[in-house]
Amino acid sequence: GQSLEQPSEVTAVEGAIVQINCTYQTSGFYGLSWYQQHDGGAPTFLSYNALDGLEETGRFSSFLSRSDSYGYLLLQELQMKDSASYFCASYTGGGNKLTFGTGTQLKVEL
Amino acid sequence: EAQVTQNPRYLITVTGKKLTVTCSQNMNHEYMSWYRQDPGLGLRQIYYSMNVEVTDKGDVPEGYKVSRKEKRNFPLILESPSPNQTSLYFCASSVGFLGYTFGSGTRLTVV
Numbered sequence: 001g002q003s004l005e006q007p008s009e010v011t012a013v014e015g016a017i018v019q020i021n022c023t024y025q026t027s028g029f030y031g032l033s034w035y036q037q038h039d040g041g042a043p044t045f046l047s048y049n050a051l052d053g054l055e056e057t058g059r060f061s062s063f064l065s066r067s068d069s070y071g072y073l074l075l076q077e078l079q080m081k082d083s084a085s086y087f088c089a090s091y092t093g094g095g096n097k098l099t100f101g102t103g104t105q106l107k108v109e110l
Numbered sequence: 111e112a113q114v115t116q117n118p119r120y121l122i123t124v125t126g127k128k129l130t131v132t133c134s135q136n137m138n139h140e141y142m143s144w145y146r147q148d149p150g151l152g153l154r155q156i157y158y159s160m161n162v163e164v165t166d167k168g169d170v171p172e173g174y175k176v177s178r179k180e181k182r183n184f185p186l187i188l189e190s191p192s193p194n195q196t197s198l199y200f201c202a203s204s205v206g207f208l209g210y211t212f213g214s215g216t217r218l219t220v221v
Binding site for chain 1: 143145150151152153154155158166168169200202208209210211212213214215
């Protein structure tokens with residue numbers, strides 16, 4: 001089966017940098033994605049890593065180490081609007097099967 | 111506007127009464143999928159589809175059916191809903207690994 005582990009909650013102050021970790025155990029692993037979800041809203045795609053290394057998109061960066069079955073999402077210059085749940089998700093198999101972690105709730109404080 | 115449209119947004123129904131949640135996308139995506147979201151459990155995949163007439167079970171398919179007769183539509187059918195199917199449901203579509211686009215969600219309550 002597939003499983004992805006994330007911390008359940010992270011708190012940080014506005015303007016800071018925060019890292020959300022994700023460790024996974026999956027077979028037929030293709031890559032790791034990150035999604036953001038505000039309360040009551042739909043998940044929105046943030047990033048995708050197929051290869052080892054860092055992918056940067058504005059204030060957000062995502063990292064993958066396939067050998068360690070580990071990835072993280074890095075959020076810089078935190079803003080209040082970044083308060084949301086963040087999910088890592090692994091792509092497996094040829095059918096674009098996407099399995100989500102249980103999510104990390106990020107609280108940004110003043 | 112590129113989007114995934116689900117209907118209804120909210121639905122309260124009684125146990126055993128068949129219902130369908132519709133999902134339509136206007137992006138010509140091959141891949142479509144249904145997820146349910148429950149507190150503490152994250153998003154769990156119910157069914158997914160790689161293209162027209164091609165569907166496969168996800169992690170929690172029991173009690174659900176889907177069909178993919180047209181590329182744009184991927185309805186979720188609950189033949190005999192039960193209270194344990196009370197959940198927030200999301201439909202999503204993608205063209206590949208670049209990320210799914212999710213609908214706004216359907217909050218279903220089965221009493």
